[in-house]
Amino acid sequence: MTFVNPIWLWFLFALPLPALVEIWCVVLDRKRMAGLVARPLWGRVLRRPAEAWRWIRFGLLLLGAAGILVALARPQYGIVREKIEREGVDVVLLLDTSGSMATEDVSPNRFFLAKQALMSLVTRLEGDRFGLVAFEGEAYPLVPLTLDADAVGLFLETLDPGIVPAPGSSIGVGVAKSLDLFVDKDRRNKVMVLVSDGEDLEGEVEDAVKLAKKNGVVIHTVGIGTEKGQPVPNFDREGNRSGFKKDEDGSVVVSRLHSETLEAIASGTGGRYFRITPADTSLSQLAIVIEGLEEKALQQEWSIRKKDWFQLPLGIGLGAIFLALLFPFPNLRRKKMPEAARMPMASRAAIFLLFVLMASRSSAQSASSAGEAPPPVPPPPPGSSASAPSRPSRSAQALDELLLRPNRRTRSGKKDFELGNHPGALESFESAAASRPEDPAARFNLADALYKNGKFDEAGAIYRSLAADEKSPVAAASRYNLGNSLFQKQDYSSAVKAYRDALHAAPDDPDTKRNLEMALRALLKEEQQKKQDQQKDKDKKDDKKKDQQQQQKPGDDKKDDKNQKNQPKPDRPKSDEEKEQERYQKEAGMPKERAMQLLDALQQNEKNEQKKILAARPVPKKKRKDW
Numbered sequence: 001m002t003f004v005n006p007i008w009l010w011f012l013f014a015l016p017l018p019a020l021v022e023i024w025c026v027v028l029d030r031k032r033m034a035g036l037v038a039r040p041l042w043g044r045v046l047r048r049p050a051e052a053w054r055w056i057r058f059g060l061l062l063l064g065a066a067g068i069l070v071a072l073a074r075p076q077y078g079i080v081r082e083k084i085e086r087e088g089v090d091v092v093l094l095l096d097t098s099g100s101m102a103t104e105d106v107s108p109n110r111f112f113l114a115k116q117a118l119m120s121l122v123t124r125l126e127g128d129r130f131g132l133v134a135f136e137g138e139a140y141p142l143v144p145l146t147l148d149a150d151a152v153g154l155f156l157e158t159l160d161p162g163i164v165p166a167p168g169s170s171i172g173v174g175v176a177k178s179l180d181l182f183v184d185k186d187r188r189n190k191v192m193v194l195v196s197d198g199e200d201l202e203g204e205v206e207d208a209v210k211l212a213k214k215n216g217v218v219i220h221t222v223g224i225g226t227e228k229g230q231p232v233p234n235f236d237r238e239g240n241r242s243g244f245k246k247d248e249d250g251s252v253v254v255s256r257l258h259s260e261t262l263e264a265i266a267s268g269t270g271g272r273y274f275r276i277t278p279a280d281t282s283l284s285q286l287a288i289v290i291e292g293l294e295e296k297a298l299q300q301e302w303s304i305r306k307k308d309w310f311q312l313p314l315g316i317g318l319g320a321i322f323l324a325l326l327f328p329f330p331n332l333r334r335k336k337m338p339e340a341a342r343m344p345m346a347s348r349a350a351i352f353l354l355f356v357l358m359a360s361r362s363s364a365q366s367a368s369s370a371g372e373a374p375p376p377v378p379p380p381p382p383g384s385s386a387s388a389p390s391r392p393s394r395s396a397q398a399l400d401e402l403l404l405r406p407n408r409r410t411r412s413g414k415k416d417f418e419l420g421n422h423p424g425a426l427e428s429f430e431s432a433a434a435s436r437p438e439d440p441a442a443r444f445n446l447a448d449a450l451y452k453n454g455k456f457d458e459a460g461a462i463y464r465s466l467a468a469d470e471k472s473p474v475a476a477a478s479r480y481n482l483g484n485s486l487f488q489k490q491d492y493s494s495a496v497k498a499y500r501d502a503l504h505a506a507p508d509d510p511d512t513k514r515n516l517e518m519a520l521r522a523l524l525k526e527e528q529q530k531k532q533d534q535q536k537d538k539d540k541k542d543d544k545k546k547d548q549q550q551q552q553k554p555g556d557d558k559k560d561d562k563n564q565k566n567q568p569k570p571d572r573p574k575s576d577e578e579k580e581q582e583r584y585q586k587e588a589g590m591p592k593e594r595a596m597q598l599l600d601a602l603q604q605n606e607k608n609e610q611k612k613i614l615a616a617r618p619v620p621k622k623k624r625k626d627w
Contacts (some may be wrong), residue, residue, distance in 0.1 A: 005074050009067050060320040089125075098169040099450075101114065105255075106224065124282075134171060136170070145182075160239075171196060171200045172205045175205075175211070175212055198260075231253065258367060339515075413432065441464060444462075460485040460489075483512075487518075499515055
């Protein structure tokens with residue numbers, strides 16, 4: 001057995017982690033419940049399914065997760081043999097390669113736009129069979145009908161005007177030769193795409209159109225060029241341009257688009273006429289027409305592949321998750337106690353009240369309330385802490401215990417605070433403050449934890465909001481600790497103001513008085529230091545001014561210039577072109593220019609080989625025009 005995506009199997013090793021977390025939660029739940037209700041009374045007080053169902057459901061969830069992970073890995077086993085039929089339309093591309101196609105009445109020239117349009121059409125009609133025929137005075141099939149679109153694109157790339165050894169322009173010969181590529185004469189939806197400027201110098205078009213209509217071939221014509229036209233350029237054997245072509249009278253030959261000829265060919269076979277322009281070479285309308293034809297089976301072949309088995313683990317995984325959601329079934333749930341065994345309502349009420357009283361006593365003895373402040377935050381100078389707010393009543397504590405409110409979180413934060421675990425205390429106090437966002441005591445605890453973690457700005461913001469309410473029980477303490485936060489930030493003037501506000505709320509607090517005195521001393525020292533720094537800056541400016549007034553020795557400027565020239569120039573950042581050169585050197589093992597030269601040479605060799613093949617074919621010798 002093999003797996004297509006084996007990386008998913010690594011996630012199976014993570015499944016024991018949630019199992020350990022579940023075990024830890026069960027143990028913690030048992031301890032918590034044992035502290036509230038005696039174990040023998042669990043069956044009467046707690047109305048929930050037996051604990052065994054919890055493990056069954058969790059095991060099914062783990063099995064479901066494992067099944068889905070194995071399915072995602074896509075296991076495969078065995079071999080399947082399938083019959084594949086490829087459907088499409090037979091399309092023969094008939095391209096005019098005569099000299100007139102090099103005319104530049106459309107930019108850059110007619111032949112370039114024609115090749116670009118045909119390559120776009122082949123890419124658009126992926127899945128159809130294509131053949132390629134080039135014609136001038138004679139026609140030569142270059143690619144038979146094939147599903148290999150890359151081969152058609154390769155031959156189109158190597159074609160140039162004048163590649164056929166028989167010069168001239170005979171559309172009739174090209175159409176007749178293209179009909180031979182349709183091997184299956186009984187097939188329907190046979191399409192020929194003729195791309196040309198419409199010039200026909202031989203006059204055999206009508207017979208070819210009748211033959212195409214007889215064979216059931218639809219010819220769609222594509223015109224390229226302008227009605228005004230331009231002179232036909234002439235090229236030497238090396239491919240260099242050498243003037244323009246001339247007729248027998250010595251006049252320059254002007255080639256024009258003969259759209260009437262192409263329209264007549266298209267209408268005679270039931271096809272349509274299209275036009276290529278420099279702005280649009282996609283032939284999208286022609287592609288839509290061909291796509292609308294009825295597709296027939298082009299090729300039948302047998303494919304062998306591995307058989308997928310992901311359905312089995314996927315079904316097991318989904319089934320296990322579904323059962324985990326259903327368990328326990330109604331008939332397997334804990335049965336109701338008989339009427340005689342049920343506890344009277346009065347007894348239940350008495351047990352509930354006893355439970356509330358026990359919980360309140362336990363919470364009162366073990367920890368302080370949710371609103372109690374942590375140990376005092378020591379100010380930057382020595383001093384005592386702010387006073388702690390009052391704690392809520394025992395009934396409120398008991399209600400907190402029953403509803404799992406922030407009592408426990410505050411207790412945990414206080415414990416961490418006393419042990420010096422300030423990050424842990426901050427996490428606990430943040431959770432408690434989130435549960436009671438309007439409780440000033442919870443926010444005061446959070447501010448103290450922020451202060452201990454060095455977050456003086458955040459702590460100061462909370463202290464400032466708490467100090468604004470003069471009736472708040474934590475107003476004086478918040479103003480005192482706000483001064484401590486500002487002192488830590490070395491904002492002594494603001495710290496002095498905060499300490500003075502704290503004295504208004506608690507005039508006899510010795511710690512606040514001492515801290516105010518130390519803040520005033522620090523502020524005075526800071527002002528003296530500023531004056532000293534200003535005096536030093538002034539002295540430096542005076543010294544610099546005196547140095548500038550001194551006359552420099554002759555030749556000093558030259559020495560400075562010489563030293564500047566000898567200093568190494570800093571490395572400038574590399575340009576995009578230099579980065580591209582380095583990438584070519586690294587990947588291809590040669591500079592970019594060399595790689596492009598090699599690629600051009602290979603393409604030129606391919607063209608030369610194609611010309612040799614066409615030139616080796618016999619050509620009937622007759623006098624004809626060469627454009």
